[in-house]
Amino acid sequence: MxxxxxxxxxxxxxxxxxxxxxxxxxxxxxxxxxxxxxxxxxxxxxxxxxxxxxxxxxxxxxxxxxxxxxxxxxxxxxxxxxxxxxxxAQTNTQPGETLVWRHGAYEVHFRLPNSLDLTAVAPQARPANDDLAVIRNQLLARCLTSATHHNKAVTVDQLPETIVSKMVAHMTEVDPQADVQxxxxxxxxxxxxxxxxxxxxxxxxxxxxxxxxxxxxxxxxxxxxxxxxxxxxxxxxxxxxxxxxxxxx
Ligand SMILES: [Zn+2]
Known part of the structure; x- marks a missing residue:
């Protein structure tokens, strides 16, 4: 540096x-x-x-x-x-690396959100709570490479809310420096x-x-x-x- x-x-x-x-x-x-x-x-x-x-x-x-x-x-x-x-925090991932997350019959291939993703989904004004869920799903849609349920392809919109929440929590665990408490x-x-x-x-x-x-x-x-x-x-x-x-x- x-x-x-x-x-x-x-x-x-x-x-x-x-x-x-x-x-x-x-x-x-x-x-x-x-x-x-x-x-x-x-x-x-x-x-x-x-x-x-x-x-x-x-x-x-x-x-x-x-x-x-x-x-x-x-x-x-x-x-x-x-x-x-x-x-x-420990950072063990490489930029743009594709990661795999499995939960039950779901398998999701994804990469971690970056500055381009944040710019793409950034709202013009301060978002309301309803909009936060929309922004979160837009961010996921950008970062998910592929998702399957019982080996059949599904889109972000087809993922149940519980799976989306667990997926987001997993992304934070994998990139802990992005959410320092x-x-x-x-x-x-x-x-x-x-x-x-x-x-x-x-x-x-x-x-x-x-x-x-x-x-x-x-x-x-x-x-x-x-x-x-x-x-x-x-x-x-x-x-x-x-x-x-x-x-x-
Ligand atoms: Zn006090």
Whole structure:
């Protein structure tokens, strides 16, 4: 994984700022993994993609993660801290690999959902609960290579709901990095719950805050010294901070 310069990261931030998370993830990985084509990155399963994003996060901001979460019962704000290794799951699949799942008389050949699938089924607006089932079935239809019942071919629509649910649960088991859950506990009321950790949402929020901070630094240093943006971004973060302390005593 290539270390991104401040200038490269700002360019990615600028390109991705009004994009959906699935595109933001691909922009980041395309910049950090220039040896892999965009098509191949888009074909990584969501778990394989998120594993790379976690590695990128570690490279950009270190292995320690801190987030503030509101308790769903008493609304108390609690600080959640963990290490990137706490969020790593085992990924044993290859991009685009065909997997087989058998349950009773059903046999399903499938691949794991990737960024292209998420883009294809993404709704324009926030989906209602009814739409979520439709989206799930659209996603399955894209990922199922073939399905049989007593050796006779069946379509996704012909699969009973119980089989579809079990199938979806199996896909999550096979690609655990795509659905990372963190255990939380409220110190104020004792409530315990688990929440989904979405690396791209978390990382993009950090990059957004970093970008705004960095542009402010460029503004102050350019005003004070007359240096160009490229010159200021080429300075190490440590040198930028030292000059900032001199002009902002
Ligand atoms: Zn609470």
């Amino acid at each position: 290539q270390a991104l310069t401040a200038s490269q990261l700002l360019t990615v931030w600028e390109q991705g700022t009004s994009q959906p998370p699935v595109h933001q993830a691909l922009l980041l990985l395309a910049a950090a993994l220039p040896g892999i084509s965009l098509d191949n990155l888009a074909e990584l399963s969501i778990g394989q993609r998120d594993k790379q994003l976690l590695a990128l996060r570690e490279q950009l901001f270190g292995p320690q993660l801190t987030s503030v979460i509101a308790c769903p019962v008493c609304a108390e704000k609690l600080e959640f801290t963990c290490h990137t290794t706490d969020l790593q 963190v255990a939380l506990s409220c110190a104020a009321c004792g409530h315990q719950w688990s929440a989904t950790f979405d690396i791209i949402v978390f990382l993009w929020a950090e990059i957004n805050a970093w970008a705004l901070r960095t542009l402010h630094e460029v503004h102050y240093l350019a005003t004070a010294y007359g240096w160009s943006e490229a010159d200021i971004l080429a300075l190490s973060a440590w040198r930028r901070q030292t000059y900032l302390q001199l002009v902002q005593p």
